[in-house]
Amino acid sequence: MLADTFQRLNTYLESQVIGQPALVKQLLIALLADGHILVEGPPGLAKTRAVKVLSDCIEGDFHRIQFTPDLLPADLTGTDIFRPETGEFTFQPGPIFNALVLADEINRAPAKVQAAMLEAMAEKQITAGRNTYPLPDLFLVMATQNPIEQEGTYPLPEAQLDRFLLQLNVDYPSEASELDILRLNRGEAQGLEKPEAVHVTKDTIFEARQAVLNTYMAEDIEHYIIRLIMATRQPERYSEQLNNWLQMGVSPRATLALDRCARAHAWLSGRDFVTPEDVQLMAYPVLRHRLLLSYEAQAESVKPDTIIATLIEQVASV
Structure with missing residues (x-):
């Protein structure tokens, strides 16, 4: 409901x-x-x-x-x-x-x-x-x-x-x-009638937030999130290209944000469990403004989304 x-x-x-x-x-x-x-x-x-x-x-x-x-x-x-x-x-x-x-x-x-x-x-x-x-x-x-x-x-x-x-x-x-x-x-x-709006109370929103937090996330998915985050801080472990692109990795706030947003995406999609696809889809809006790109990446006009796509490709999801 x-x-x-x-x-x-x-x-x-x-x-x-x-x-x-x-x-x-x-x-x-x-x-x-x-x-x-x-x-x-x-x-x-x-x-x-x-x-x-x-x-x-x-x-x-x-x-x-x-x-x-x-x-x-x-x-x-x-x-x-x-x-x-x-x-x-x-x-x-x-x-x-x-x-x-x-x-x-x-x-x-x-x-x-x-x-x-x-x-x-x-x-x-x-x-x-x-x-x-x-x-x-x-x-x-x-x-x-x-x-x-x-x-x-x-x-x-x-x-x-x-x-x-x-x-x-x-x-x-x-x-x-x-x-x-x-x-x-x-x-x-022309003043035509709009579809009837959906009204949501504050209590409903707070209840939904609790339901999002209770959405099941397997331990493997938790480790996948951590590996993605650590790859931004230690890109040399994955490829020289990533190491050249990234000047600084993301903070623990990014870990918390990716966890909550992956849960929210799964819950909003009608599921009571999180999949690797939820994490991958939310990695773009969660990480793109937190990555600090190197001068080399800026000179080559490398976009944050390109770096995130490379991270997802190189970091194993299981």
Whole structure:
């Protein structure tokens, strides 16, 4: 029954966010694995729409934050405001105090703002002045960045990237999907009825997260995850090519993320056990933003996905 609810949610989201099934599924996996997602892709590919439609389906508030170079940490976290009638300062929460937050073009904000996001994402709390305030129990950040425009941007440091559970690269929809988008937009403009939305409570989400953690993972699969992670740190054991491409391996956060995401993928696929294919499919969004490529790999324009494919090919799954 619990899995059916999320299957219906997935179907509804795909009907409203056409041509981006990977984005929809990874959003749900991030929700189930209690993590955050970084999305790269050109403008206009329904990144904002995906989070907005998801927020309409779950119990929680949504807020979009447009990141700009002149943004201040207080614009994000909130600040103490003086109340003349009481002669005291009271804290006015900022837009980060919402269940679903879209951080649009996060790499356009300076380091101070990025640091404020880091605390929120890693510890689910905000420090303002001398006080620390907890964020909602249900808290998910989807950040976007445009991979084409680099002028006036502040690249996210490795510590910030490591806080994201997943990184997803979004591409243009197919010709058939583009036609469906056209018809959906026309129908919305004409005020035609939408399919009935699926409503999911916070308790249901927390129950589903527990079910994901209880999804069976054999000891061989656990060792497979560890071997993949260790291969990023000791690439010389596998091939000279990998050793030349990788400057630094991934952190233990990647191990935890790959474990939870593989379980979430299996559970969302209707299974109560994890397979090597679940690990391999989730290795791409879990690892691609965590790998630190060498100068040689950058000079040769080697993509992180190429390195991950090589890792999967060379590391035995059993």
